[in-house]
Amino acid sequence: xxxxxxxxxxxxxxxxxxxxxxxxxxxxxxxxxxxxxxxxxxxxxxxxxxxxxxxxxxxxxxxxxxxxxxxxxxxxxxxxxxxxxxxxxxxxxxxxxxxxxxxxxxxxxxxxxxxxxxxxxxxxxxxxxxxxxxxxxxxxxxxxxxxxxxxxxxxxxxxxxxxxxxxxxxxxxxxxxxxxxxxxxxxxxxxxxxxxxxxxxxxxxxxxxxxxxxxxxxxxxxxxxxxxxxxxxxxxxxxxxxxxxxxxxxxxxxxxxxxxxxxxxxxxxxxxxxxxxxxxxxxxxxxxxxxxxxxxxxxxxxxxxxxxxxxxxxxxxxxx
Amino acid sequence: xxxxxxxxxxxxxxxxxxxxxxxxxxxxxxxxxxxxxxxxxxxxxxxxxxxxxxxxxxxxxxxxxxxxxxxxxxxxxxxxxxxxxxxxxxxxxxxxxxxxxxxxxxxxxxxxxxxxxxxxxxxxxxxxxxxxxxxxxxxxxxxxxxxxxxxxxxxxxxxxxxxxxxxxxxxxxxxxxxxxxxxxxxxxxxxxxxxxxxxxxxxxxxxxxxxxxxxxxxxxxxxxxxxxxxxxxxxxxxxxxxxxxxxxxxxxxxxxxxxxxxxxxxxxxxxxxxxxxxxxxxxxxxxxxxxxxxxxxxxxxxxxxxxxxxxxxxxxxxxx
Numbered sequence: 001x002x003x004x005x006x007x008x009x010x011x012x013x014x015x016x017x018x019x020x021x022x023x024x025x026x027x028x029x030x031x032x033x034x035x036x037x038x039x040x041x042x043x044x045x046x047x048x049x050x051x052x053x054x055x056x057x058x059x060x061x062x063x064x065x066x067x068x069x070x071x072x073x074x075x076x077x078x079x080x081x082x083x084x085x086x087x088x089x090x091x092x093x094x095x096x097x098x099x100x101x102x103x104x105x106x107x108x109x110x111x112x113x114x115x116x117x118x119x120x121x122x123x124x125x126x127x128x129x130x131x132x133x134x135x136x137x138x139x140x141x142x143x144x145x146x147x148x149x150x151x152x153x154x155x156x157x158x159x160x161x162x163x164x165x166x167x168x169x170x171x172x173x174x175x176x177x178x179x180x181x182x183x184x185x186x187x188x189x190x191x192x193x194x195x196x197x198x199x200x201x202x203x204x205x206x207x208x209x210x211x212x213x214x215x216x217x218x219x220x221x222x223x224x225x226x227x228x229x230x231x232x233x234x235x236x237x238x239x240x241x242x243x244x245x246x247x248x249x250x251x252x253x254x255x256x257x258x259x260x261x262x263x264x265x266x267x268x269x270x271x272x273x274x275x276x277x278x279x280x281x282x283x284x285x286x287x288x289x290x291x292x293x294x295x296x297x298x299x300x301x302x303x304x305x306x307x308x309x310x311x312x313x314x315x316x317x318x319x320x
Numbered sequence: 321x322x323x324x325x326x327x328x329x330x331x332x333x334x335x336x337x338x339x340x341x342x343x344x345x346x347x348x349x350x351x352x353x354x355x356x357x358x359x360x361x362x363x364x365x366x367x368x369x370x371x372x373x374x375x376x377x378x379x380x381x382x383x384x385x386x387x388x389x390x391x392x393x394x395x396x397x398x399x400x401x402x403x404x405x406x407x408x409x410x411x412x413x414x415x416x417x418x419x420x421x422x423x424x425x426x427x428x429x430x431x432x433x434x435x436x437x438x439x440x441x442x443x444x445x446x447x448x449x450x451x452x453x454x455x456x457x458x459x460x461x462x463x464x465x466x467x468x469x470x471x472x473x474x475x476x477x478x479x480x481x482x483x484x485x486x487x488x489x490x491x492x493x494x495x496x497x498x499x500x501x502x503x504x505x506x507x508x509x510x511x512x513x514x515x516x517x518x519x520x521x522x523x524x525x526x527x528x529x530x531x532x533x534x535x536x537x538x539x540x541x542x543x544x545x546x547x548x549x550x551x552x553x554x555x556x557x558x559x560x561x562x563x564x565x566x567x568x569x570x571x572x573x574x575x576x577x578x579x580x581x582x583x584x585x586x587x588x589x590x591x592x593x594x595x596x597x598x599x600x601x602x603x604x605x606x607x608x609x610x611x612x613x614x615x616x617x618x619x620x621x622x623x624x625x626x627x628x629x630x631x632x633x634x635x636x637x638x639x640x
Contacts, residue, residue: 014421014447018428025432027408027441034443036407040359046443048458050412052450087356088347092370092412092456101334108338112345121347123354123366126456127334130372136412136446136456138368 009218031226032081032210035146042144047078053133061174064103066189068110071135074213076118076193077266081211082148083202084141086120086195091137094130107135118195145202149226152208152271156296158231159279161197161268161288164216165248165255166241168262172251184243191266196286201270204278209270216260216269217313220302223269230299235260235306239291256306261313271296329541351546352401352530355466362464367398373453381494384423386509387453388430394533395457396438396513397586401531402468403522404461406440406515411457414450427455438515465522469546472528472591478551478614479599481517481588484536485568485575486561488582492571504563511586516606521590524598529590536580537633540589540622547591550619555580555626559611576626581633591616 019026028034033045051071053059062070072089079086091111095104104127112122123140152158166187170180180188194211201209208227212219216233224231235256248258279290297303304311339346348354353365371391373379382390392409399406411431415424424447432442443460486507490500500508514531521529528547532539536553544551555576568578590610599610617623624631 011447014424017421017425018445021425021429022432022442025436025440025442027443029442029444034408034410036443038358038360044364046410046458046460048410048412048444048446048456050414050446050448050456052414052448054451055449088354090354090366090368090458092368092458094370094372094454101337104334105337105341109341112342116345122342122345122349123347123356124349124368125335125338126368126370127331128370128372128454129375130454131374131451134414134448134450134454136368136370136458138366138410138412138456138458140366140460 031149032078033084035082042142043146045079045082045084045141045143045146046138047075048136048138049075049078050134050136058174059133062189064106065110067133068107068135069114069190072111072114072137073191073193073266075137075139076114076195077211077213079139079141080194080198081209081268082143082146083198083206083209084143084146085199086115086118086139086141088120088123089115089137089139090124091122091135092126094128094132094134096131097129111135111137118193143202147202147206147209149208149210149223152223152227152229152296154229154296154298155274156207156271157274157276157292158233158294158296159270159272159290159292160216160239161194161290162265163239163241163289164212164265164267165244165259165262167191167264168258169241169243169247172247181243183241187241188264191264193266194268194288197282197288198268200282200286201268205273205276207271207273209268212265212267212269213263215263217304218263220269223271224300224302228300230297231294231302232297233294233302233304235304235311237291237293239289254306257311257313260304351469352398353404355402362462363466365399365402365404365461365463365466366458367395368456368458369395369398370454370456378494379453382509384426385430388427388455389434389510391455392431392434392457393511393513394586395459396434396515397531397533399459399461400514400518401529401588402463402466403518403526403529404463404466405519406435406438406459406461408440408443409435409457409459410444411442411455412446414448414452414454416451417449431455431457438513463522467522467526467529469528469530469543472543472547472549472616474549474616474618475594476527476591476616477594477596477612478553478616479590479592479610479612480536480559481514481608481610482585483559483561483609484532484585484587485564485579485582487511487584488578489561489563489567492567501563503561507561508584511584513586514588514608517602517608518588520602520606521588525593525596527591527593529588532585532587532589533583535583536589537624538583543589544620544622548620550617551614551622552617553614553622553624555624555631557611557613559609574626577631577633580624
C-alpha cells in the first residue's frame with residue numbers, strides 16, 4: 001500500500017481500500033497512467049477518466065461538442081503527464097433515451113476533434129442509455145521514456161506549464177448565474193492536453209510530472225508523496241490566467257490562492273534538475289510558457305507560501 | 321462507411337453517423353476490438369463496454385460484487401472474440417454520493433476477480449459521483465493472430481460455444497417478479513468470458529468470430545455483413561441452456577427462438593473450415609462444448625430456419 005503514489009485525502013483512502021480488496025488482481029495503480037513495458041523498449045501507457053453531467057459539467061454551460069472535447073482532453077491530459085504520444089482513445093457514452101441523435105453525433109465530433117488535435121484517433125466506443133450524460137474516455141499512447149510521479153529529488157526546481165485558474169473563473173461565474181469571460185469559458189470548455197510540452201519535458205530531463213486536474217493544492221501532495229520529497233512552492237510565482245484577479249476579488253480571496261485551489265486547468269506540474277534553464281526553448285517550440293514556482297526539499301509534504309507566510313489550501317474534489 | 325463491419329439496425333445506423341462525423345479521427349471502428357499491429361508482429365487489442373443500472377442490471381437483482389464481475393466479464397468477452405490474451409482492464413465507475421464505501425470496494429473486488437480469472441490485472445480506474453451505478457470497462461490484450469468478423473467464406477461451418485438462453489431465462493424470471501433458477505441466475509450474474517476457447521479457436525483455423533452479447537439473432541447479421549456472406553443457421557441445432565425450455569414455455573414461444581433472441585450469453589459465434597472436426601478437443605482442453613449450428617453460404621444475410629421453416633427473429637437492443 002505504501003507504494004501507492006497518492007497523497008492524503010478521502011478520495012485516495014478509497015483508492016487504497018480498493019487496492020487492498022483487489023489483492024493480486026491490482027496492477028500498477030495510482031499514477032496518471034498504467035505503464036506497460038514493451039519488447040521494443042518503449043512503453044504502452046493507458047488511463048481512463050469519466051466525465052459526468054452535474055459533476056464535471058452542466059448541459060446549460062456546454063454544448064454537446066464541447067462536452068465531448070472536454071471529456072477527451074481531460075483523459076488525454078494523463079498521457080501528457082507521462083510524456084506519451086497518443087495513439088487514440090475509446091469512449092463509453094451514456095445518454096438519456098430522449099437525447100436527440102444529433103447531440104450524440106456532436107458529442108462524438110468533439111471527442112474526435114480533441115484526439116485528432118494531438119495526432120490520435122477514436123479506436124472504439126460503446127453507447128448505453130442512462131439517467132444522465134456521461135463520457136468515460138480511455139486513452140492509450142506510447143512513451144519512449146515515461147515520466148512518473150516518483151523521481152523528484154531534493155534540489156530540483158518545480159515548474160508549471162501555462163497559466164492557472166481560468167477554469168475555476170468560469171465555474172465560479174456560472175455558479176453565480178453569470179456568463180464567463182471568453183478566455184475563462186474557453187479554458188473550461190476547450191482545455192488542451194499538454195501533449196507536446198509533456199513530451200518535450202520528458203526529453204529534457206523531467207524527474208517527475210503530473211497533470212493538474214484537481215488543482216495545484218490538490219495534486220502537488222501526490223507528487224510529494226510518490227517521490228518522498230517536500231515541495232516548497234511560492235504562490236506569488238504562480239502564472240495566473242487573466243480572468244483570475246477579478247474572479248478572486250469576487251470571492252474575497254487572494255488570486256494565487258484562487259488559482260492554486262482551482263481544478264481542471266490540465267496544466268503540467270513538473271520537477272526538473274536545478275540547472276534547467278530552457279523554459280524559453282519550450283515556449284518557442286510549443287507556444288506554452290513554463291514557470292518556476294518552487295523547489296524540491298527533503299521530507300514528504302507540500303509547503304505553500306504566499307507573501308512569505310505558510311498557507312493551508314484545499315484541493316478540488318469532485319466526489320464530495 | 322461500407323467497410324464498417326455492422327449489420328442493419330438503429331443502433332448501427334447511429335454508429336455509422338458517428339463515424340461520418342469523426343471523419344479522419346475515426347480509427348478501426350465497428351469490430352469487437354480495435355486491433356493495433358505491434359513491431360513484434362503480434363497485435364494489441366482494445367475494447368470498451370459500459371454497464372448501467374436499470375439498463376444492463378438492477379441492484380435488487382445483483383450484489384455489488386456481481387455487478388463488478390459482470391461488467392468486467394462483458395468487456396473481456398470482446399477480447400475472447402478476437403482470440404486475445406487479456407493483459408488487464410481499466411474501470412471508470414460512477415456511483416451515487418450516498419453509496420456505502422463497502423459497496424464500491426465489493427464492486428471493484430468483482431471486477432478484479434473477473435480479470436484475475438483470465439490472467440489479467442486491474443491497470444487503472446476512475447471514480448465519479450453520478451445519478452446511477454455505472455461501470456465503463458476498457459480491456460486491453462494481445463493476440464498473435466487476431467480473428468476479425470470479416471474472414472468467413474462460403475463452405476465454412478458455423479459453430480457456437482457453450483449453451484444459449486440462460487441469461488434471458490434469468491431476466492424474464494426477474495421481470496415477472498420471480499427468483500431465477502440457480503444456473504440461470506449464475507449465467508446472468510457471473511458470465512465467464514470465453515478467453516481460452518477464443519484463443520484455441522484462433523489457433524485452430526477460425527475464419528471469423530464474434531461474441532453473442534446481443535443474442536444470436538442480433539449479432540449474426542454483423543458477422544454476415546462484415547464477411548459478405550450468408551449465414552444459414554438451423555435453430556433446431558442450438559445448444560440450449562437447461563432453464564430455457566421452461567422459460568420459453570412461460571412466454572409461449574419455441575425454446576430455440578427464446579435462446580436465439582436472448583442477449584448476454586457471452587458465448588462465441590465462430591466460422592471454421594468445412595473440414596473442422598475437433599470440437600471434442602476444445603471441450604477436453606477448455607471444458608466448453610462447441611456445437612455446429614449451420615453453414616456459410618453466398619450472399620450477405622442471415623437465414624434462420626426452425627423446424628425447416630425460415631423465421632424472422634429480433635435482436636436484443638439495450639438502447640431501445
